[in-house]
Amino acid sequence: GDMLYYPVGESKPVRIQGAYVSEKEVEQIVKFIKTKSDSEYKEDIIDEIESPSETPGEVDELLPKAIEIV
Structure with missing residues (x-):
């Protein structure tokens, strides 16, 4: 559907489409x-x-x- 995307550095949102x-x-x-x-x-x-990173976040x-899905 249609949506508005507000890219960083832009002054206006951009209309984009996705399925x-x-x-x-x-x-x-x-x-x-x-x-x-x-x-x-x-x-x-x-x-x-x-062995994932121990850093929080x-x-x-x-x-x-x-992983389960793929």
């Missing part, structure tokens, strides 16, 4: 992509996931859910 994609549609797209290509993982990202609370 609504349901959670089920996202799951179907991910499933399709997984069947069409091999997985490629970046080791530095895996290391960060397995840097832990992404949604990361476990994102």
Whole structure:
């Protein structure tokens, strides 16, 4: 749908458009992509996931859910 986005440094909001994609549609797209290509993982990202930063505020609370979905 239509929305107004207020970019940093702009004096007026900008009208932008985006499509609504349901959670089920996202799951179907991910499933399709997984069947069409091999997985490629970046080791530095895996290391960060397995031993996250101890700094408060840097832990992404949604990361476990994102990993589960993908």
